[in-house]
Amino acid sequence: MKVRSVTTVDWFKTGLYILLMIVITVVAAILLSELGLVGIVLWAAIFAGSLFLLVRWHAHSTAYRCPSCAEVFTISTLTDLISPQVPQGKYLTCPGCGKRSWATILMRDGA
Numbered sequence: 114m115k116v117r118s119v120t121t122v123d124w125f126k127t128g129l130y131i132l133l134m135i136v137i138t139v140v141a142a143i144l145l146s147e148l149g150l151v152g153i154v155l156w157a158a159i160f161a162g163s164l165f166l167l168v169r170w171h172a173h174s175t176a177y178r179c180p181s182c183a184e185v186f187t188i189s190t191l192t193d194l195i196s197p198q199v200p201q202g203k204y205l206t207c208p209g210c211g212k213r214s215w216a217t218i219l220m221r222d223g224a
């Protein structure tokens with residue numbers, strides 16, 4: 114697997130996707146607000162669906178480097194969703210050495 118450092122373009126792209134998700138959920142909330150309970154259920158489905166797509170894209174386009182042993186590894190969509198994240202990295206268990214630490218975020222090449 115080829116990886117590279119995170120660039121400004123990557124930050125811009127991630128920000129754009131998050132903004133798009135916010136716009137979709139806000140517009141959906143406005144359009145569905147007249148439908149009562151059905152609207153709330155539909156909105157929750159749209160929110161969960163767009164969040165899932167966003168996190169899945171993130172999980173598939175990123176990789177992480179362990180600060181202890183330098184192992185480069187990828188994570189699942191679920192791990193991406195539930196693990197604590199800061200702009201520079203994510204708190205993960207390294208599959209190489211088994212240590213839990215703040216792994217450095219990288220982009221997968223071609224992502």
Ligand SMILES: [Zn+2]
Nearest residue numbers: 179182207210
């Ligand atoms: Zn490690």
